[in-house]
Amino acid sequence: ETGVTQTPRHLVMGMTNKKSLKCEQHLGHNAMYWYKQSAKKPLELMFVYNFKEQTENNSVPSRFSPECPNSSHLFLHLHTLQPEDSALYLCASSQGDATDTQYFGPGTRLTVL
Amino acid sequence: GESVGLHLPTLSVQEGDNSIINCAYSNSASDYFIWYKQESGKGPQFIIDIRSNMDKRQGQRVTVLLNKTVKHLSLQIAATQPGDSAVYFCAENIPGNQFYFGTGTSLTVIP
Numbered sequence: 001e002t003g004v005t006q007t008p009r010h011l012v013m014g015m016t017n018k019k020s021l022k023c024e025q026h027l028g029h030n031a032m033y034w035y036k037q038s039a040k041k042p043l044e045l046m047f048v049y050n051f052k053e054q055t056e057n058n059s060v061p062s063r064f065s066p067e068c069p070n071s072s073h074l075f076l077h078l079h080t081l082q083p084e085d086s087a088l089y090l091c092a093s094s095q096g097d098a099t100d101t102q103y104f105g106p107g108t109r110l111t112v113l
Numbered sequence: 114g115e116s117v118g119l120h121l122p123t124l125s126v127q128e129g130d131n132s133i134i135n136c137a138y139s140n141s142a143s144d145y146f147i148w149y150k151q152e153s154g155k156g157p158q159f160i161i162d163i164r165s166n167m168d169k170r171q172g173q174r175v176t177v178l179l180n181k182t183v184k185h186l187s188l189q190i191a192a193t194q195p196g197d198s199a200v201y202f203c204a205e206n207i208p209g210n211q212f213y214f215g216t217g218t219s220l221t222v223i224p
Binding site: 002004006042043056098099102103105106 | 155
């Protein structure tokens, strides 16, 4: 195990639902990330938090809303998603900033109906 | 081979043989590289990394080679085992910037 946990592992939601993804890291890291992984595409960075402050938002639609209450926890709040948002959502953490080695959680497989 | 942009989707090797997975990167300013392994249903797992001041680094059964002249990175797996079957992708980092990931190469080990 990498020390990064994510829940739930699988999520099916309708386009009008509101749900949240949770990530927790037990590595004492200061930076956390959300990535989207779609089939046969490179990982897409969505959000970066460093010491609980958001330092990166890669032009992500507002239907995705991150929250980082402390350096160990990261949430991704979802509402009114589209079917094309179906993907594997990965959380990662690193010791320092985005140039440090990142360690990933197992991901949440999201399906939007 | 794989690149941060293009990829060779699949590679099949016989159990016990050596595997070589390639990655071409585009930015000559990249100074840090990581290879990740992603098994089905799991998140990417760190395998080995290398900085641009090195051209070779060895781990347990894995070796990463870096050729900065042609912007090429490779991962060599010795004595490939069924448990090595996974998608492997490289990541490059430009100083002060985020990581950029390749699309991955799917390695299948034939028993």
